[in-house]
Amino acid sequence: MSIHRYAAKTDSVQTELIRDLRAAGIGVWVIGRPVDLLLRFWCARHHDHCWQPLEIKTPYGKKDPKARVDPRQEKQQEFLIETMTPIATDFDSAWTELNKRHKLGRVEIRGELLDHVEPRLFRQPV
Numbered sequence: 001m002s003i004h005r006y007a008a009k010t011d012s013v014q015t016e017l018i019r020d021l022r023a024a025g026i027g028v029w030v031i032g033r034p035v036d037l038l039l040r041f042w043c044a045r046h047h048d049h050c051w052q053p054l055e056i057k058t059p060y061g062k063k064d065p066k067a068r069v070d071p072r073q074e075k076q077q078e079f080l081i082e083t084m085t086p087i088a089t090d091f092d093s094a095w096t097e098l099n100k101r102h103k104l105g106r107v108e109i110r111g112e113l114l115d116h117v118e119p120r121l122f123r124q125p126v
Contacts, residue, residue: 012058013056013058013059013089013090014030014036014056016090016091017056017088017090017091017094018030018037020091021037021039021091021094024091024095024104025041025042026039026040026041026104027039027040027041031053034053034076034079035053035054035055035076035079035080035085036054036055036056037053037054037055037056038051038052038053038054039051039052039053039054039098040052041098041102041104042104043102043103043104044102044103044104045102045103046102050102052086052098052101052102053083053085054085054086054087054088054094054097054098055076055080055085055086055087055088056087056088056089057087057088057089058089059089059090086098086100086101
């Protein structure tokens with residue numbers, strides 16, 4: 001018998017965020033622990049493929065949505081701070097956080113062009 005009595009509850013925004021990240025050309029793996037996702041993408045800053053863990057949190061608040069942190073996740077919070085892992089509540093926040101550390105370039109998701117850094121493709125140049 002497993003020590004986990006119940007299935008881990010995923011954040012409500014996770015499915016949509018994973019779909020949008022993959023549509024942007026980012027490799028996404030759901031790892032669950034210590035964070036939700038592991039991402040792999042071409043980084044123009046490092047001129048190589050980079051790996052980045054990403055934590056997903058369900059936003060709360062109507063005017064200024066913020067990530068909701070459960071007090072039971074103290075060890076995870078320590079890990080996030082120690083490793084400087086970004087927390088995302090939607091694709092825009094994930095994109096912004098990734099571009100703080102890496103240069104991803106531009107992407108079009110569901111008809112909206114995001115051009116936060118510079119006009120480069122995600123994939124490694126040939």
